[in-house]
Amino acid sequence: MEDESICRFDRAGDPNARLNALTARGSVALDTVQSFRPENISEAALDTSDVIAEIHFPRAFDLKDVLNICRAIHEGDKTRNYTLASFNCFFFALAIQCCLTRFVARWEEMMLGSTLVEELYTAIDAFPALFHDSQHSPPAFLRAYSILNPKNNWTTRNFLDEVRYKLSSSIDKDIFVELNNALWYQSLSSVPVLALERSVKKAVTKIIRRRLAPCRTNKGSNCNCQSPLEQGAHQCILMMRRLLILTNKSRGGGTPPDSIPKKRLWEMYRSRVAAKYLIKRQSTSPSGPTANRWTRMNYQGSETGIGPEEVTQIMSFAQCLLILHCYIKDLLPWIFGLALSLCGVTLFTTLDSRPCVVIDDELEYAVSKLESIHSPSNLESFYARLHTLCIDKNATWNRSPWWDILQTITDSIPSDLPTIETHGTVLKVAFNGEPYPEATTVRHFQDHILSRIRSQARLVNNVSLADAETTRIELEKRLMQIWALIRDDKSLEVLRTRLSDDQVSQEIKPPQADQRSNVKEPEVATMALYNYPSSLVHTYAAAIRSGHQCKSPASRESAELPIVAPATTTSAETKEVSWSIVTIKKREKQPLPSGTLEVGDSGLLSQTILPRYRQNDPRSNAASYGSASTNGSLKYKKKRQSFTKATQQNRPIIEDQFEQDFFNKGPHRKKDHASSLSNTHLSGPDKPTATTDESEVDTSFLEVLLGAGSDNLETWWQILGFAKVQQGPIKVSDCIEALEAVGFSLGRRNKSQITFCAPSELKETQWRSKLPCLTLHIPRGANVEDNGIRDIANAIRKKYPNMVNVMHKVWTETGM
Template identity: 30%
Template sequence: MSFWLGSSAPCSNPSLAWSMGNGGKGRILIKFPLPLDNGWYKEQPCTAFRCFQHRKERGGFTHEFIVLELLDGSICRIERMGDPDARFDALSPRGSVAHDIAQCFRPDELDQACLDSSEIIAKVELPYEYDLIDVLKICRAIHEGEETRNYTLQVFNCYFFSLAIQVCLTRLVADWEDQESSERWIFQINKEIAALPNMSLNSPLRDRSVIFRVYCALFPGNGNHDSENRLLEDIKTWLHFWITWGIKRDVEYRINNTLWHSTIDSGLNQLVEDKMKKVVVNFLGFRSLSGLFTLNDLKKTSALIDLKLKLMLDLIKLLDTVDMPRDSTLNPGCRPLRSKKINGANTHHQALPELSFNESQPEATRNSQDFLVDWKWIARQLWAWLLQITVIMCGVNLFAPRKDSVMCSMLDEQLESMTKELEHPKMAEHLKLERFSKQLNALSKKKPAIWSRNSNPWIDICHCIAPRLSVNSWTAASKENEIYEPNLYISFCSEAREVEGAWLGSAETIQSELIETLSRVWQSIRDDPPVDLSGPGYCGRFFFTNGAGETTLILPERLSSSEEVKVFISDALSSGEIDKGVRHVKCSLCKNKRAARIWEIKPSNLERHICTHFGIKGYKCIVPDCSMQFTTKDQWKKHIEKKHPALAGPSTKEKHPGGRGRNEQAHG
């Protein structure tokens, strides 16, 4: 790490900057969007490489950088430096504008790269040819991060920049998404589902979660042990159906978004838990609906039965909308990614006019005009440090409550007491239900509300499955990680201690932030779709407008789930690439007679159309024995009304009394 408030690179002379037409010589300040069909990249005689070095200056400010060994004998030096005109900004949490620099040196110019004063920290030989564009995509992912685009001495410095390139390039060649490994894991999980124990007295499932207790209290005819076992058997059937359907794609997606091999286990366990939640929510909803038609106690009024059903559905809705605590390193909400594995040279790079740039938020980095503000920040830090030293010397403990702290409501704890009243045998049934309804209504209004980690309704089933699952399927093909990752963690610890030694932060915090931030960088790496720019007009990442003013939505090569489609549509409509007056677009995947068709810019309309292109059927029939799947919710509702009329409630019919909707007619 370089504890220097400016640039410590030997090639920082402005006179050495690249200029158009000089054959690609000179250094370039990496900025996005970055042109590829002309400029610095286009002028490089060779851009392919199969080996790179992570180097560190021996003395001085221990600056670190990356050297790419190009196939023609040239090298490309890539590094990060702080803004020389705003040196003290690097001390602040925001940091200064990062100067990320690349410079290529021909075989007869290697002495100008100033490598003799540095030593190799790591040298990686890659099994495939990579291109400079692959490194630039990593740089773009760093620039698109709100924090990582800036230079800070504490975290986002030359060490972080070099390590991000090293780690992401190495991860690109890790073949963790292979089909054989995922199939072995899926076979293992199905085996464990089949082996789930019954709810006997000695069973780990005997201590039922609160949601199952509420269900049995509302429908006591199903509360005996045999019924409980049948309930579990039905859940197992649903688990087989829901987890088997589409889980291969989910596993590959989860693995593809994983940077650290050591986190595969926790990531897949989280996937199982997410699937389990969907199964429990949908299954209990189905059982509640079917309970209306299986209760034979004629003494109960229809109003009482309706109240029970409403309470159960409200509880399921609460269960479905309130999130449980998550491990922040898993990042379940990240954008969908295509496969990052590269098999051979990337010829598609030549079709890209530029590497686009999606800025998450406007730049918040201060420049040299904010110099006085930096001194105020430094003064505040010094005052806080002096106060802390004084307090410690006096033996006084200070407790400074956070102003923005919010009391969090634990759902399972409150539902536990509510359920005990509901199970009370001596209380009148209508009184219990009315009281439970009021308490449930009050609970649903409390924000934020979460389930504790070990008390959510599906955790008992997860505890019976997850401990028997392992990542052995991936370990056999990834033995190199047993050496590679521990060495990286040692490097993290060394860097964190160096930061702590300079009084810039806690070593433990720095190490944790490095690991988490590098994962986010990996998840943000994306491809630009190749676009035909032969005609006049504007082209962005999501939309192409020709000379006639016709706008086309550019779809990626593949989207694998309705969630990915929704994220893509959201990103496209919020990209700002089309004028607000545009109401209809063409589709880049529509061919022949359909190529001229236009589609209304509505998220639901576009989602239906895109899902049809990729064969995505995200709506499955809620009846376990029915294997029908549908692209739209309208199709799903009509199927329920026609094939399973007993389950078709008023909400299913009121919006769609019959016939095809306007959007479906346009699509069909």
């Protein structure tokens, strides 16, 4: 730290479940953070550790940046647990080094400031002419659409011009996204190709879907399908739209990057919001009594009378037993299978291999036959072939519809694209305790980290815990995942700023002098990284910064912040400010504390990432923030205002505002598009809803919404018109299930009309009187068509506008 204090991050496995560390799932990770003031450095026991690397960064960091990385480690599906082979303390330290080093690398500025973007724009502008000169055949989708819908004159030239226009408007954004996702220097050479692939795929897919969308109507009533030929053409176009969805299964030229599934995204969103301010639930950590015991990840150990030599011997013997157990577990099944095979017993049968059906080849053949004979009988065979491709599980794209366009643009890009890091960011690193650090670039330091990973993988292979190459790939992949969780986090905590107006607001103020108590025990702050809500991370950072000790509340029945025991240490240069947590209820008429608060810099690595607030934002009257001084201190002033309802609605509390900027990570992070709507009532994309007081409805109905599944929510998004890509009929059973999932109860049913009673949660809050029931015209068939979906959406928007507002906010924040 800047004041010579030490902050130690450590990872260990559960001492009561050591065998679990050998499994692929691992054991519960006990990750701790300890802070030692300069006068207590001896308690850190530095003489028992060896300095492997000492890194001096060219820019300053705050302690919360490291805590941010720790939170990303615990959000990973595998890295949150402790495994002896991969995700141990070595991986924990490497993740912090990699992410902090990547933060200081200004690759986005260097590449966007070079001639790379100009070269790509030149290639995009020239690709229509090159596409014609290369004598590429028009895409099969385009040729089939021109035959099936001859009234719409959609030529190849028009199609290429539309693609060029969309690429020119999105390529710079996609380059920034790919640069932002890149962790290793070795992956920068593939950034232009990946950005082009992303842009071309989006452009071609949107154009084709837009062309096919007008024909997607209810039984062809709006298509004027008079002759059998027109009706067959309409059905073929609908089947081509279904076939386009299978492009995500392509083997080459358009394979999308790994992403979090929607169901997993909704589970993360639901558990995070519920743990913060709505529902008190148990942890989703690995099952078992041991996991329930360590839900807070605050293990501190117990003092015993064993000496260091005895501890070393015991740990070595325990490691031998663990490795022997791993050998026996893998050896016995192999011996058993070998004995049965010698006796003629076959345990595993070989699967019958079925060849894959290449969609692009089959589609090309079908379109060529369609061009030869244009008759209703030929349309029937074309429709049957398309339907077979859609239902065949072995069908896959070898070359996606946009592959020829992507190849044409890629071939026109010059091979000598500008590189970066020629005069890149310079670090000062001292390895193995060397007295004088040497200057090195981010590229060479990453090479050093990769060599450390390879040596760790070889060590794991030497003790036969895992294969060396598999371990190396796994470690590099998970490090990239951690970086993606930091950079691509949608900050679901921002929902608390917009929806928690009815909740308890936390304000921080300095206590009186007579309230301070002497703390004689070591000033150690332990961070429970696993299950504490992310909104409390900056509270821990402030406590560690000031040398306080964080303790958990004795009672878990109240959702309060951890108790902060104030310290009495003061510095000669900077006066330490002791902090306490004060909770203020919403309707308590208490004035906000006034004055200027100054946070000391004793616990800061340094201060560079400061909240950036809009100058014209009316909420900026609540607090004015100063800039970081040379010694890294952070100052902010809070003006005295009356604690009125209007003030609460027009500005977020200081903690939430600080949290919102804290979780918007990265120096080049793009602002959330929904942040400008934080003071308005959001509605669906089709019709605006009435402006109402949402402070009560949000929290009550959101609790019901958190209990719904992701499949039911996707049905709601489709009904209300949020997910415009997923058009088409909805199953009647799915529609009824989605209504019941959010609290609607099934009432009377008269032929095709069904009456639903409104959720009871809405009756108890916003509307003091009885809510009207919802009567819907749902057909007795299997599906609800587009016209019926629009009628259902209009009825719901008219009777329950606040419910639609809450759903739209959740849809905006989750990105589902």
